[in-house]
Every structure is written in structure tokens, then in C-alpha cells.
Amino acid sequence: MRKVFLAELQTIGEELINLSQLVAEAMERAYDSFANADTQLAQEVIAADARVDFLQNKLDEQAIDVLALQGPVASDLRMIVGSLRMSASLERMGDLARHIAQLTRLRFPDKVIPDSLTETFASMADLNIQIATKLGELLETRDLNKAAEIITLNKQIDELHASVFKAIADDSWTEDAPTTTDVTLASRYMERFGDHGVSVARKVNYLVTGEWEPQVD
Amino acid sequence: MRKVFLAELQTIGEELINLSQLVAEAMERAYDSFANADTQLAQEVIAADARVDFLQNKLDEQAIDVLALQGPVASDLRMIVGSLRMSASLERMGDLARHIAQLTRLRFPDKVIPDSLTETFASMADLNIQIATKLGELLETRDLNKAAEIITLNKQIDELHASVFKAIADDSWTEDAPTTTDVTLASRYMERFGDHGVSVARKVNYLVTGEWEPQVD
Incomplete structure (x- = not known):
């Protein structure tokens, strides 16, 4: 009985890793569609989100x-x-990547982002892809340093998010x-994509250590 | 054993009703703070959200x-x-009411919303308060007509949300x-507050009937 249970627990763990990889890919492709006003790619990202929901x-x-x-x-x-909580966060990360792809489509043939913010958004996307990729590694290895790294990456996203509002308010x-x-x-x-990544990272940390806040080695 | 279980199930049900009422109140007060640039009230809404998180x-x-x-x-x-899913949605509704109160504080002494959109936002707030109130009734009575009503109310919010973007794009x-x-x-x-309300309504409908889509009498 215990053996069956452990096998089932492992399957659920593998599916969470799989979901992390899918949402990392979704963010990568959503950002590419967004940066290049590529509606074909945007459409693929939108369609692929159904797979995340299904999983x-x-x-x-x-x-x-x-x-x-x-x-x-x-x-x-x-x-x-x-796992139920983590799957909900990962599903939501997929939705947010889809929303970015949807902005690409709504705005076509223009780009969504003005040139002055291209680098900011490229950095946010890159940080989010790192977060989702590290989530997969965290789920696989239980290396809690990854959880701490995810929290640090998300702080950088929060700063970039604040800088966008500052740019909008500037003369x-x-x-x-x-x-x-x-x-x-x-x-x-x-910003929300990163927040959900942090939720999953904290949840893993809590399940392993009983503490929400990861301790760095 | 069964009796104990039913009592516990009832307690959980009552707590969901309680959470619905708290988030209905949070939306009502958040909107009041927002419409009147009342930072004192906004601060109370922000503080009260800790209670929703605790519950x-x-x-x-x-x-x-x-x-x-x-x-x-x-x-x-x-x-x-x-119940775990519903509590997560209700907690998120509390967060969204808090975010609205936070906008009030950030913007003080100005109002967040220009006069041209006062009525639109008043309607959105009113529809959301109705949604959260009806959620409490739905959880209490299992009257699935309430679930259908919540979905209809949310469609009106979606239309108002689209009308805001239309106003912004207008010359x-x-x-x-x-x-x-x-x-x-x-x-x-x-818009997200209403969406979470619909998630809870569909979940109740599913638990009672096995169908996600409520049938209207």
C-alpha cells in the first residue's frame, strides 16, 4: 500500500515539474510574440494554455x-x-502568459510596448522564465536554495514593475x-506571474521544512 | 463518527459563508473609500484583510x-x-478589495477615478457586492438559481470593464x-473580483449537480 502511495506521490510530483516547464515555455513564447508582434506565435501560446488547464x-x-x-x-x-495549491498557481501562471499573448493579438500590427520600455519588459520576461525554470528544479531536487533564489528574482521583477509606473508618471x-x-x-x-512562482516556492519550502521563509546556505 | 464529520462539514460551510460576507463588506467599504478619497476608511479595509487571510x-x-x-x-x-478551492478564491477577493483601497491611498488627495467614469465604477462595485452577497446565500441555501444570477451579474461587470477600455481609447x-x-x-x-465569485459559484454548482454550468429554473 505504501509503495503504491509513493508511486502516486511521485507521479503527482512529476506532473508539477511538467507544469512548471510548460509555463516557463509559455512565458518565453508569449514574450517573443509580444516583443516581435508575432500574432501567429501568440495564437500558439493561447492554444497551448488549454494543455496546462487539462494537466x-x-x-x-x-x-x-x-x-x-x-x-x-x-x-x-x-x-x-x-499539490492542489501548487497546481492552481501554475495554472494561473499559464493564464498570465496567455494574457500577454492576447495583448499581442489585440494590438497587432503595432507592438504593445514602446521602445523606451523594451529592455524593462525583456528583463521581466527573462526573470519570469528563470523563476518558472527554477521551480521545476526545486520540485525535482528539493534544493531549497532554489526557493530563496526565486524570491530574489521576484524582488527584481517588483522593482521593474514599479519602474514602469514611474516611467508612465514621468513628464x-x-x-x-x-x-x-x-x-x-x-x-x-x-508581476503576478512572478508572485505565483513565489507562492509555489514557499509552499515547497514549507512542506520540506515547516517554515515559509527559505533560509539561504 | 458520521455525526462528527457532518458537524465539521457544517462548520467549514459556515466559515465559507462568513468569508463571503467579509469580502462583500470589504468591497463595499473599499469602493466607498475609493469614491470619496477617504484614506481613513481605505486604511481600515487594508487592515481588515488580515482577518480574511487568517480565516x-x-x-x-x-x-x-x-x-x-x-x-x-x-x-x-x-x-x-x-472548500479549499473556494476559500482560496474568497481570500483573493479580499486581496482585490484591498488593492482598490490601496489605490485610494496612493492617489490621495485626488480621487482615483475621473468624473466621467464615476457611474461605471459605482455599477461595477455594486455588481461585485451583489455577487459576494449572493455567494453567501448560495453557500447557505444551495439555491442554484443564485449561481446562475452570479454568472449574469459577472457578465455585466465584463461589459463595464470593456467600456472602460473603450473610454480610454476614445478621442x-x-x-x-x-x-x-x-x-x-x-x-x-x-473584473477579477467578479471572476473569482463566478469560480466559487460554479464550484458550488458542480458539487451539488456534477455540472459546471448552472441551469436556470
Whole structure:
């Protein structure tokens, strides 16, 4: 019975890793579509999000089956319930990548982001891809330094997000109102993606150590 | 044993109703602070959100205890797992009301919303308060007509949210860029609050009928 349970727990773990990789890829492709006003790629990102949603539902059903058939307690139970929370965050990260791709489509043939913010958004996307990639590694290796690294990366995103608002409030900002709206939304989506990454990282840290805040070696 | 379980299930149900009422109140007060540039009230809304977070954690711990001690299966198990999902949505609704109150503080002494959009935001707030109030009724009575009503109310919010973007894109829009950003964020927060309300309503409908889409009488 225990052997079956451990195998099921491992399957759920692998699916969380798989979801992390899918959302890292979604962010990478969403940003490419966004930076290059590539609606074809944007459409692919939008379509691919259905796979993330499907995998989340599958994972949740498996977790419920494990709860019903194995009746886990203590740390095993917390691991399963934690998986439900983590899958929800990862699904949401997929949605946010999709929203970025949707902005690309709405704005075509123009680019969403004015030249003055290209580097800022490139950095936010890069940090988010790193976060999602490290999440996969954290889930695989339980190396809690990765959790601390994810939190640090997210702080950099928060600073970039604040810098976008500062740029918008500056006298030198001459973009039209719809561009201001799109930039605001895109920055918010980037920021939320990182936040969800941190939620998952903290959850893993909590499940392993009982503490929410990772300690750095 | 069954009696204990039913009592615990009822407690969890009551806590979900309580959370719905708290987030309805949070939206009402957040909107009042926002419409009147009342930073004192905004501060109260921000402080009160800690209570929502606390109650969500408490509810989740109780749900985990029930899973561990009672080992529920079938529909009971789904109800408990569904409660974890619903509490997460309600907690997020509290966050969004807090975000609206935070905009009030950031913008003080000015109002966040220009006069031309006062009515639109008043309607969005009113629809969201109705959604959160009806969620409490739905959780209490299991009257699935309420779920259908919540979905209809949310469609009206989506239309108002789209109308905000239309106003921003119109030639008559003369607000400065930071106002455009605040209006964009506030509208997004309103829209997401309603979406989370719909998630909870669909979850209740699913738990009662096995179908996600409520049928209207």
C-alpha cells in the first residue's frame, strides 16, 4: 500500500515539474510574440494554455483519488493538499502568459510596448522564465536554495514593475492612453506571474521544512 | 463518527459563508473609500484583510484535519477539496478589495477615478457586492438559481470593464497617464473580483449537480 502511495506521490510530483516547464515555455513564447508582434506565435501560446488547464485538472483528479484510496495523514496529506495549491498557481501562471499573448493579438500590427520600455519588459520576461525554470528544479531536487533564489528574482521583477509606473508618471512619457493601458496590464501580468512562482516556492519550502521563509546556505 | 464529520462539514460551510460576507463588506467599504478619497476608511479595509487571510488559513487547517481524521471519500471528499478551492478564491477577493483601497491611498488627495467614469465604477462595485452577497446565500441555501444570477451579474461587470477600455481609447479621453494607469488597474481588480465569485459559484454548482454550468429554473 505504501509503495503504491509513493508511486502516486511521485507521479503527482512529476506532473508539477511538467507544469512548471510548460509555463516557463509559455512565458518565453508569449514574450517573443509580444516583443516581435508575432500574432501567429501568440495564437500558439493561447492554444497551448488549454494543455496546462487539462494537466492541472488531471493532477487534481489524481490527488483526489489518492486522498480517497490511500487516506494519507500527516506530512503525506499536506503534500497532496499542497499539490492542489501548487497546481492552481501554475495554472494561473499559464493564464498570465496567455494574457500577454492576447495583448499581442489585440494590438497587432503595432507592438504593445514602446521602445523606451523594451529592455524593462525583456528583463521581466527573462526573470519570469528563470523563476518558472527554477521551480521545476526545486520540485525535482528539493534544493531549497532554489526557493530563496526565486524570491530574489521576484524582488527584481517588483522593482521593474514599479519602474514602469514611474516611467508612465514621468513628464517624458508621451504614449497615447491605450498604450498606457496595455503597458500597465502587461506589467501587472508579469508581476503576478512572478508572485505565483513565489507562492509555489514557499509552499515547497514549507512542506520540506515547516517554515515559509527559505533560509539561504 | 458520521455525526462528527457532518458537524465539521457544517462548520467549514459556515466559515465559507462568513468569508463571503467579509469580502462583500470589504468591497463595499473599499469602493466607498475609493469614491470619496477617504484614506481613513481605505486604511481600515487594508487592515481588515488580515482577518480574511487568517480565516482562510483556519478553514484550510480544519479541512486538512477533517481529511486526516475522517478520511472522507466520494462526495464528502470532493466537498472538502472544493472548500479549499473556494476559500482560496474568497481570500483573493479580499486581496482585490484591498488593492482598490490601496489605490485610494496612493492617489490621495485626488480621487482615483475621473468624473466621467464615476457611474461605471459605482455599477461595477455594486455588481461585485451583489455577487459576494449572493455567494453567501448560495453557500447557505444551495439555491442554484443564485449561481446562475452570479454568472449574469459577472457578465455585466465584463461589459463595464470593456467600456472602460473603450473610454480610454476614445478621442475625448484627456486624463493624464497615471490616471489612465489607475483606472486600468481599478477596472481589472473589479473584473477579477467578479471572476473569482463566478469560480466559487460554479464550484458550488458542480458539487451539488456534477455540472459546471448552472441551469436556470
